[in-house]
Each structure stands twice: as C-alpha cells, then as structure tokens.
Amino acid sequence: MMGEAEEVMEEGTEQKDEPETSKGKQQAPKTFLPKDIQPGEELTPDMSAYEMLHTFRARASCLSFDILKDRLGDRSGYPVTAYLVAGTQAQQGKKNSLIVMKASNLNPPKPEEEEEKSEDEEEEEEDDNSKEILKTAEIYHAGAVNRVRVCPHVTDSRTFVASWSEKGKVHIWDIAPQLTALETSQESKDVQKIKPFYTFGGHVEEGYAMDWSKTRQGYLLTGDCTRHIHLWTPRESDWLVSQQTFSAHSSSVEDIQWSPNEEHVFSSCSTDRSIKVWDDRAAHHKACMITVPNAHAADVNVINWNKMEPFLVSGGDDGVVKIWDLRKLDTHAALFKHHTGAITSVEWHPSDSSVFGASGEDNQVSLWDLGVEAAEPLIIEDTEVPPQLLFIHQGQEEIKELHWHPHVSGLLVTTSLDSFNIFKTISV
Numbered sequence: 001m002m003g004e005a006e007e008v009m010e011e012g013t014e015q016k017d018e019p020e021t022s023k024g025k026q027q028a029p030k031t032f033l034p035k036d037i038q039p040g041e042e043l044t045p046d047m048s049a050y051e052m053l054h055t056f057r058a059r060a061s062c063l064s065f066d067i068l069k070d071r072l073g074d075r076s077g078y079p080v081t082a083y084l085v086a087g088t089q090a091q092q093g094k095k096n097s098l099i100v101m102k103a104s105n106l107n108p109p110k111p112e113e114e115e116e117k118s119e120d121e122e123e124e125e126e127d128d129n130s131k132e133i134l135k136t137a138e139i140y141h142a143g144a145v146n147r148v149r150v151c152p153h154v155t156d157s158r159t160f161v162a163s164w165s166e167k168g169k170v171h172i173w174d175i176a177p178q179l180t181a182l183e184t185s186q187e188s189k190d191v192q193k194i195k196p197f198y199t200f201g202g203h204v205e206e207g208y209a210m211d212w213s214k215t216r217q218g219y220l221l222t223g224d225c226t227r228h229i230h231l232w233t234p235r236e237s238d239w240l241v242s243q244q245t246f247s248a249h250s251s252s253v254e255d256i257q258w259s260p261n262e263e264h265v266f267s268s269c270s271t272d273r274s275i276k277v278w279d280d281r282a283a284h285h286k287a288c289m290i291t292v293p294n295a296h297a298a299d300v301n302v303i304n305w306n307k308m309e310p311f312l313v314s315g316g317d318d319g320v321v322k323i324w325d326l327r328k329l330d331t332h333a334a335l336f337k338h339h340t341g342a343i344t345s346v347e348w349h350p351s352d353s354s355v356f357g358a359s360g361e362d363n364q365v366s367l368w369d370l371g372v373e374a375a376e377p378l379i380i381e382d383t384e385v386p387p388q389l390l391f392i393h394q395g396q397e398e399i400k401e402l403h404w405h406p407h408v409s410g411l412l413v414t415t416s417l418d419s420f421n422i423f424k425t426i427s428v
Helices: 119-127 176-182
Strands: 050-056 062-067 080-088 097-106 133-140 145-150 160-165 170-174 198-200 207-212 220-224 229-234 239-241 253-258 265-270 275-279 288-292 300-305 311-316 320-325 334-337 343-348 355-360 365-369 378-380 383-385 389-393 401-404 412-415 420-425
Touching (some): 062 401, 080 420, 160 220, 198 239, 220 253, 265 300, 300 343, 311 343, 311 355, 355 401
Parallel strands (some): 207 253
Antiparallel strands (some): 050 420, 220 229, 265 275, 275 288, 311 320, 355 365, 401 412, 412 420
16 A cells, blocks of 8 residues: 555565656656554555555454355456455454355456546446445354354355354354355345354364365364364264364464365464474374474464465564475575564465465565565665565555455455455556
C-alpha cells in the first residue's frame, strides 16, 4: 500500500525516468519503504503496482481462513471468483461463526479516464452488476475460531472443513449446503445453528496447529498448546482419533504440515523453538525422526512445505523467515530478516517453487523469489534491501494469515483484524 506521496511499493526494482517536460526531467517515483504511520496518515494504494486489489469486511474479525478448491478449474483473466471459509473471533463469544463466502466480479482497476463518471453512469454500472459481489452463509460456532482448514479432497456430496475452537474442541463441518446456498439468488443473513459432522474433545487444552493430508483422503493432524499431536483416521461415517499422541515437543505446537509427497511424513513447529519431522508409521514415542533445535531465536510460529522442492519455509517471533533444505537440516539454506514484528503466516506459491509469501505483526505482507541470484543487498534510503524481495503489501492492521489461490495464478488473499484483501501484484 502507498503513503500520501504515492511512492512505489516495490523494493529492489529499477526505477525508470519520467518523460522530459518543458520544465526538465521529472523525478522518478521514489521507492517506498515501510515506516511507522503517524496519526492522521493513511496508506493509499498505488494501483500501478497491482493487477487487482479488492478489500472487504466480514461481520467480525476473522483471524483464520482457507480457500476452497472449486470446480471452475485453473484459470486466468477477469472477472475472478473465489470461495473462502473463515472463522470469527467476535468480542462476544456467543456470536462466533464459520463464514462461507463467495467473492465474485473481481476485476482490475479501471483506467483513470473512466473513474470520473456521472451519477447516471454509476447507476447504470450498478445495474450491470459490474461491481464486486460478496455473498456469505454463516454457521454458528461455539467459541472463537483459532484456525480453520478445508479438506482438499472434495466429493460430489461433501465438503469438509475442520475448525479449532478456543474451547479446546476440534469440529468437522460439512459446508456443502452453504456452498449450494451461495449459488442461489437469495442470500440469508441468518446464522444457521447446525451440529458439526463430528467433534473431538480429547485435547487437554485449545490449540492452533491443524492440517489435512494432501495424499491420504480424510487424514487430519491437530496439535494443542500442551504439546500433543493427534492423528485422525477417517472411517465410513466419522474419524478414529488416536489416543496416543506425538509428544516430542516440550511446549505448545504452533503449526503442522503434512508432506505433499510422502503420505506418512509430517512436520511441526513449536514455542520450544524447534522444527520436527515425523513418520506416523513408527511407534508414537519413536515417530520423531529429525529435530532442528533452536531453529529460530524465539517461538517458531508457522511452517509451510514446498510442493515441488524439498524445502520448508518457517517464520518465528524473531521476525525472521528461514528456508530449510530437508536433505540437510543441520542449518538453514537461507535467512531473510526484513519484517520488524513476529511472522504470522508463510506459504509457498502453488505453481512457482521459488516464490513464497510471508506476513508479520508489522502489518506487512512480503513476497520473495529465491530464483533471484544472491547478490549484495540494495541500499535504499540507507536501508539494506535483499534482492530476493519482490513486493511489499500494506494497508491492513494485524495481518494473521495469507493464502495463494490454487486455481488463479498469483492471486493472494490475506486476513487481518479489520479486513480481507484479495490481490494480484505486477511482480508475481
């Protein structure tokens, strides 16, 4: 996002001179570096840095969400349609819900010459349904939603979603009826009270870590704040949740990731500052195969497994993002110190193995490309900028999660305390 001077957000890119005028050559746009926003200041986007940017708000803050795979397939062009499911953290606990969303008619910004229109033209535009549309269907959720994840294996009749509740329970929901309702012309604002498809209350405390297997249909892992990880095995009409737990961490399990290629292997990270790699075929007390102690200088908050290369990306309370080569975990393969707050989310691009995104408590989303050759950092305003840093997105408060759309290349969705952003940059 941009400051009042509308300085270009991209870092590490060469600036081009503006055409000469009668008064001489104009000064090129200044590279924007994040800074503290003063009272009364507001960031506004330089839309020349985006292919598309849309903002929308839910009824309450949603600090976790996931993108639903849809039947529209891989696609490019506009308008864009995206399906999401998010969990609220309402101030009043009894007003929490899962929100199933359909965002449609998402288009690039209009040329400047089209922005100034008469009221009659604007009314005609609204009649043409040319503006973005957000439709929602809500399900009552007992307690705030710590995390929500969509099962990647969708059948013709069921779409399962798992939610971690602040009350210490994990619920499985079938949101197929809500998705069907979003395709109708009538939208209900009522919050439906339906029973979860399945509920597990065996965790000692609440947690955040959760991931569905991409290689084994219906398999789920959940980790809690008391260091315990449970394996869920699907049965015909419910799940068998292991009573024995994977408990090699010494404190809270913050994130879990199944391997995208090896069906029995998963990784986890913890507030004990370690990253671990497990094999669920081994006995529970022997299942931890690899431990990376002191992977970060503080709590390790998030990890993500590259789908095409043997790499993990991790982010911690130290504000550092690290790349790990799973073939050689004795040290990190790369380290990036750009964010000034704890890292809250990391995720690899689904089809470009060298690109990933990260978000932090410094209200930034950063996009990186490992394919850029290592070189001396660029010096901008006396600040070192890694050449691998492609783009910085701002404008949201307390950004919690980011996800790449699996079907629309380069499309990112982020959630924060105040809003959702859906955007594509000119850099990815």
